[in-house]
Amino acid sequence: MSVLFIALPAALLLGGSALVACIYCIRQGQYDDLESPPIRILIDDEDIVQNPSEPAKS
Amino acid sequence: MSLAPPPTVPNGKSVERQLDSQSNVAQQTMETPSIGGVTSKPCIHCGLPTMVAADSDPAEPVFCCSGCHGAYGLIQGWGLDEYYALRDQLTVTGAALAASDQKNYQQFDTPEFLGESSPKTTADGLECVELGVHGIHCAACTWLIERALLHQVGMQAARVKLSDHTLKLIYDPKQTKLSGIARFLDRLGYQLLPLDRSRENHLRQENRRMLIQIAIAGFFAANAMWIAVALYAGQFSGLAAEHKYLFELVGMGLGSAAVFGPGRTFLRGAIASIKTRTPHMDLPIGLALFVGAVIGTWNAIRGAGDVYFDGLSSLVFLLLIGRWIQFRQQHQAAQSVELMMRVTPRHANLIAEDGTETSVMVDRLNQGDHIRVGAGECVPADGVIIEGISRLNRSLLTGESLPVAVNPGDCIEAGTVNVGSPLVLKVSATGKNSRIGQIMQSVEAAATEKTPIVQLADRIGGIFVVVVVFLAFLTFAIWLPQSLQQATSFATAMLIVACPCALAMATPLAIAVGIGRAAKAQILVRDGSALQHLSKPGMLWIDKTGTLTEGSQHAQLVWGTPHALMLAAAVESQCQHPIAQAIVKASEIHSSYMAAIKESYRPSAVDVSVVPGGVIGIVDGCVVQVGNAALLATKGIRIPDSALELASTLARNGSTPIYVAVNQEAVALLGLSDPIRPQAAALVQSAKQLGWTVGMLSGDLSEIATRVGSEVGIARDMCRGGVSPEDKLATVKQSRDQFPTVVMIGDGANDAAALAASDVGIAVRGGAEVSLHAAPVYLANSQLTNIARLLKGSVTTTRVIYFNFAVSLAYNLVAVGLAITGNISPLLAAIIMPLSSVTVLGLTFAIPSFSSRSTEKVA
Numbered sequence: 001m002s003v004l005f006i007a008l009p010a011a012l013l014l015g016g017s018a019l020v021a022c023i024y025c026i027r028q029g030q031y032d033d034l035e036s037p038p039i040r041i042l043i044d045d046e047d048i049v050q051n052p053s054e055p056a057k058s
Numbered sequence: 059m060s061l062a063p064p065p066t067v068p069n070g071k072s073v074e075r076q077l078d079s080q081s082n083v084a085q086q087t088m089e090t091p092s093i094g095g096v097t098s099k100p101c102i103h104c105g106l107p108t109m110v111a112a113d114s115d116p117a118e119p120v121f122c123c124s125g126c127h128g129a130y131g132l133i134q135g136w137g138l139d140e141y142y143a144l145r146d147q148l149t150v151t152g153a154a155l156a157a158s159d160q161k162n163y164q165q166f167d168t169p170e171f172l173g174e175s176s177p178k179t180t181a182d183g184l185e186c187v188e189l190g191v192h193g194i195h196c197a198a199c200t201w202l203i204e205r206a207l208l209h210q211v212g213m214q215a216a217r218v219k220l221s222d223h224t225l226k227l228i229y230d231p232k233q234t235k236l237s238g239i240a241r242f243l244d245r246l247g248y249q250l251l252p253l254d255r256s257r258e259n260h261l262r263q264e265n266r267r268m269l270i271q272i273a274i275a276g277f278f279a280a281n282a283m284w285i286a287v288a289l290y291a292g293q294f295s296g297l298a299a300e301h302k303y304l305f306e307l308v309g310m311g312l313g314s315a316a317v318f319g320p321g322r323t324f325l326r327g328a329i330a331s332i333k334t335r336t337p338h339m340d341l342p343i344g345l346a347l348f349v350g351a352v353i354g355t356w357n358a359i360r361g362a363g364d365v366y367f368d369g370l371s372s373l374v375f376l377l378l379i380g381r382w383i384q385f386r387q388q389h390q391a392a393q394s395v396e397l398m399m400r401v402t403p404r405h406a407n408l409i410a411e412d413g414t415e416t417s418v419m420v421d422r423l424n425q426g427d428h429i430r431v432g433a434g435e436c437v438p439a440d441g442v443i444i445e446g447i448s449r450l451n452r453s454l455l456t457g458e459s460l461p462v463a464v465n466p467g468d469c470i471e472a473g474t475v476n477v478g479s480p481l482v483l484k485v486s487a488t489g490k491n492s493r494i495g496q497i498m499q500s501v502e503a504a505a506t507e508k509t510p511i512v513q514l515a516d517r518i519g520g521i522f523v524v525v526v527v528f529l530a531f532l533t534f535a536i537w538l539p540q541s542l543q544q545a546t547s548f549a550t551a552m553l554i555v556a557c558p559c560a561l562a563m564a565t566p567l568a569i570a571v572g573i574g575r576a577a578k579a580q581i582l583v584r585d586g587s588a589l590q591h592l593s594k595p596g597m598l599w600i601d602k603t604g605t606l607t608e609g610s611q612h613a614q615l616v617w618g619t620p621h622a623l624m625l626a627a628a629v630e631s632q633c634q635h636p637i638a639q640a641i642v643k644a645s646e647i648h649s650s651y652m653a654a655i656k657e658s659y660r661p662s663a664v665d666v667s668v669v670p671g672g673v674i675g676i677v678d679g680c681v682v683q684v685g686n687a688a689l690l691a692t693k694g695i696r697i698p699d700s701a702l703e704l705a706s707t708l709a710r711n712g713s714t715p716i717y718v719a720v721n722q723e724a725v726a727l728l729g730l731s732d733p734i735r736p737q738a739a740a741l742v743q744s745a746k747q748l749g750w751t752v753g754m755l756s757g758d759l760s761e762i763a764t765r766v767g768s769e770v771g772i773a774r775d776m777c778r779g780g781v782s783p784e785d786k787l788a789t790v791k792q793s794r795d796q797f798p799t800v801v802m803i804g805d806g807a808n809d810a811a812a813l814a815a816s817d818v819g820i821a822v823r824g825g826a827e828v829s830l831h832a833a834p835v836y837l838a839n840s841q842l843t844n845i846a847r848l849l850k851g852s853v854t855t856t857r858v859i860y861f862n863f864a865v866s867l868a869y870n871l872v873a874v875g876l877a878i879t880g881n882i883s884p885l886l887a888a889i890i891m892p893l894s895s896v897t898v899l900g901l902t903f904a905i906p907s908f909s910s911r912s913t914e915k916v917a
Contacts, residue, residue, distance in 0.1 A: 004301055008308060012281060019277040026269045032262055036200060036220040 102130060163237040163244075165405065165417060172252045177236065184214055185231045190251040191243070194223050199248070206246060210234060224253065252405070252419075261389060268382045271320040272375070278316035279368075279375040285309040286368030290885050299361075306365055310358040313367020317351040321374035323381075337520015339562035343377065345523060346370075346557030353550045363547055366554055369888035373559055376895040380563040383899075387574030406438040407431070409482065420488050427485045431476045439472050440492040441483035448478030515565045519558060526556040533878050544880070551882045555873035560866030560894035565859050567902050572855035575908040580841070581848050585834035590859075591817045592852035595749035596799030599790060599812070600742075602756035602766055604805045605822050605842075607732040611640035617704055618718065618726020620645075626684045626718040626726065628663040629675035637716070638673070640730060641684070672716075683719040690717050690724060697724045737842040738770040744846035748853070751797070752776065755786045755804075755812070786812040802833075803845060820845060847908060854907035861905075862898045869894035 025031065102119040121127040169176045177185035191203070200218040203225065207216035212233025217226045227239065240250045285305050292302060318325070328344025331337065350366045357363035407430040408418045415430060420438050423429065428444070431437050437450075443466045450464050451474060464470060470483070472492040489495050533552045537545035569586040576583050583589065600606055615623050627645030630638035663682065666675035671692075672685015683693060687705070690697060697705075697717060704727055705715035713731035717724055742752050753776035756763040760779030767777035778789065786802075790812045794800045802809065802816035813819030819833030822842065837844050873890050876882040 004304065008285075008304065012308070015277055015281055019273060022273045023270050026266050026273065029262075029266075031269050032265065033219040033222070036218060039200065039220065 163241045166236040166240045184228050186228045188224055188226045190253045191223050191225045192249040192251055268385060272378045272382060275316055275320035275375040275378050278312045279371040282309055282312040282368045282371040303361055306358040309365055309367045310355050313371050314351050314355060316371035316374045317347045320378060321347055338516050339519035342519055342522045342526055342558050343562060346554050349550060350554045364884040366884050369891050372892045376892055377559055380567055384566050384570040387570035423485050423488050425485055429483050429485060431481045431483060433476060433479055435476055437470055437472050437474045437476060439485045440487040441485045443468050443481055444484050445482035446480055448476055448481050451475040451477050522558050529874060537880060548880050551887060552877040555877050555882055555887045556870060558870060560869055560898045563895060564862030564866050564898050568855055568858040568862055571902050572907055576851060579844060579847060579908055580838040581844050582836045582838055588818045588834040589852040589855045591799050592849055593856035594799045596797035597793045598745050598750040598752045599802045600754050601804030601809050602754055602763055605803055606738040606766060606770055607734050611637055611730050611732055613640040613644040614729045616727045616729045617701055622718045622726035625677050625682045625720060628677045629666055629673050629682050629684055632666045637730060680720050690719055695719045695722055695724055701727050734766060734769055735842060741842045741846055742771045748849050755781050755789060757781060783811055787815050790815045851908035858902055858905050862901060865897055866894055
């Protein structure tokens with residue numbers, strides 16, 4: 001059971017890195033607008049890029 | 059999808075024919091005294107005045123051409139009926155804006171105009187810019203703007219933020235220009251505006267700060283929780299002492315980090331509450347958190363006794379979520395107001411001392427600067443006119459729809475629209491100091507202010523502290539004879555479980571959610587206590603003119619030729635009276651018909667003078683008199699009997715008869731009336747169903763008041779006609795003695811006193827300024843059905859508040875009971891406490907208030 005002495009800090013570290021990622025996202029403003037994204041998901045993407053000057057976007 | 063049936067008024071040719079026959083009818087009414095003839099209604103799609111038979115069904119939509127009919131059919135067929143309501147609520151400001159920004163697209167390429175929202179160049183040579191968009195209504199607009207813009211050459215990305223109506227663009231400056239984008243969007247019906255970010259930035263920073271706190275608290279809570287689960291499991295299946303010690307120490311670290319990290323807002327609140335000696339909900343919460351953390355740390359270090367860190371950290375997490383939701387909902391109301399206020403321009407034409415003009419940001423203006431406001435432009439700053447005579451549309455501030463004349467020396471405010479000729483202003487105040495800026499601030503201050511019931515909850519919080527401390531001592535005293543350690547343990551448990559976290563959230567959360575939902579329905583509630591008042595049915599006074607009725611006069615030619623109407627309009631066009639405007643408007647419809655049959659005929663009048671009862675002027679050498687029967691009598695003009703008969707029919711129907719006399723001979727009769735709004739009867743009915751006593755107060759004649767009252771379903775004895783604003787105030791005050799709640803629904807401008815005197819004033823019309831000052835509730839789209847929605851929503855919100863109160867108190871009572879009897883274990887505490895908060899959170903959102911007609915469905 002002494003594995004706990006390694007597993008526990010490791011788990012906290014993993015959780016902590018997720019927290020850092022989350023804070024980074026918040027600071028980037030990804031949570032500023034909570035109204036448009038749920039609606040935007042309902043809008044279909046266009047099949048082909050119709051604008052020739054616009055190279056295919058990911 | 060199927061198109062509607064063929065148009066009723068198919069094309070120009072038959073319109074003429076139809077009108078011809080109708081005007082014949084109008085002329086023939088000399089012999090047959092029935093109210094026939096033509097009247098005008100706006101085309102339902104484009105708003106153009108259109109001729110229809112006066113006896114046609116008023117509910118029937120009118121079209122000016124088959125194109126509009128087709129478009130209407132398409133929109134209806136797609137189920138987008140909401141479009142018209144949304145469009146109408148914004149037409150005034152939208153039109154003003156479009157006028158003021160016309161041909162100014164080039165400005166979008168200058169950094170002076172854009173100010174803070176100038177494009178930033180990214181690493182790969184693209185430009186990134188964030189601008190405000192005016193005219194966004196719903197998700198469909200988001201779709202249209204983003205889709206349409208991506209077809210523009212050089213556009214890399216376009217993103218609309220629905221919450222604050224902004225658009226983020228990434229484009230290639232070599233291929234496209236911002237001015238081109240602005241022009242393109244204007245064609246779609248959306249206007250781009252530079253943003254004033256300072257205030258918004260503040261809110262955004264605050265929002266992010268709260269989210270980060272929640273994230274941190276969530277991390278601590280989740281980890282403290284799984285450690286606690288291991289500990290609890292260990293109690294049953296055995297746990298090595300060293301492991302238990304490790305768990306307790308790590309739990310302690312996480313728990314105290316949660317309490318003294320994200321949880322310090324509560325500790326700080328508690329300290330402030332002690333310092334200022336004002337009872338506050340933060341006090342018992344802070345007490346519980348602090349005591350729990352200290353005792354838990356002590357127990358963890360000495361390796362004996364209970365630790366409460368899991369419960370404490372999840373409490374902090376849930377309470378922070380509650381606070382964040384309140385924050386968001388409160389700012390939704392303020393934001394709706396701001397979106398309306400965004401119409402004030404961000405740039406001004408500064409006149410330098412040498413007379414040259416430059417376009418500068420409003421923020422750069424100083425007091426005493428001279429600026430030019432062109433015709434049709436929106437005034438960018440408060441100031442005094444030093445040059446020019448013009449007329450101003452001040453509807454944004456006062457709600458007065460008629461433009462007012464202004465002269466040099468007059469003070470004018472930012473946000474008004476100059477509809478006349480160019481003006482030169484000496485700036486006296488800009489931005490926050492301008493009147494419109496101050497309104498914004500007062501609305502926001504009110505939104506964050508505490509409502510009485512929240513204050514009540516805070517007071518309960520104060521009592522709670524006393525009770526909880528007393529109970530803790532009691533528990534200590536009860537268990538002291540057994541053992542000191544047990545007594546301490548139970549007393550601590552007592553302090554922690556009695557933490558009124560759910561109670562602290564219950565009321566403010568319910569009110570915030572209610573206000574936020576109302577704001578989405580265009581009902582701006584300034585004050586949360588209004589919701590409480592509105593939930594108790596009492597007396598509902600409604601103003602007639604402009605509230606139950608449209609509020610504007612509509613003239614209708616009842617007898618006589620359109621020619622007479624044109625003569626009358628020529629005289630009246632020089633007056634500013636509402637009746638004059640109605641006559642001019644009626645003549646415009648006729649003149650478009652006249653223009654179709656022969657070349658444009660537009661008589662103009664000279665020597666116009668206003669006399670008691672009417673107006674006299676000379677048109678084409680003929681003396682034209684327009685006025686009531688008394689005016690004609692004093693001039694010795696005989697009115698034909700048939701016309702008199704028609705006039706009495708008009709009066710019975712609630713219209714005011716106006717005669718036109720040419721060269722001492724009565725030639726035409728006009729009926730003036732103020733149509734009742736279609737939703738008025740529905741409002742009265744639903745208010746009655748909710749238990750309200752409905753009454754009407756009107757400055758109009760009693761007869762007219764009673765007639766309107768009977769049409770919308772208000773009892774005869776509750777219709778008070780001929781009431782002056784002072785009488786309205788007195789009536790409202792008087793009924794406060796008889797009814798628990800008195801609500802006044804009226805016009806922000808004329809009924810301000812009565813609105814302010816009532817328990818809850820609801821302003822349905824008029825500018826945002828006066829309305830929000832006088833009344834705690836303002837209907838931004840003046841839809842009467844929204845009042846019924848508000849009444850129902852308040853009942854639900856209040857029910858949610860009481861329910862939340864009951865639930866959280868029940869939790870606390872059970873927990874306190876268990877703690878006193880020594881039956882509480884840390885496990886039980888950890889379950890009960892978050893559960894109560896979660897219940898309150900869930901209930902508040904699950905119970906629907908202000909149920910919407912789901913506009914989102916359209917998307």
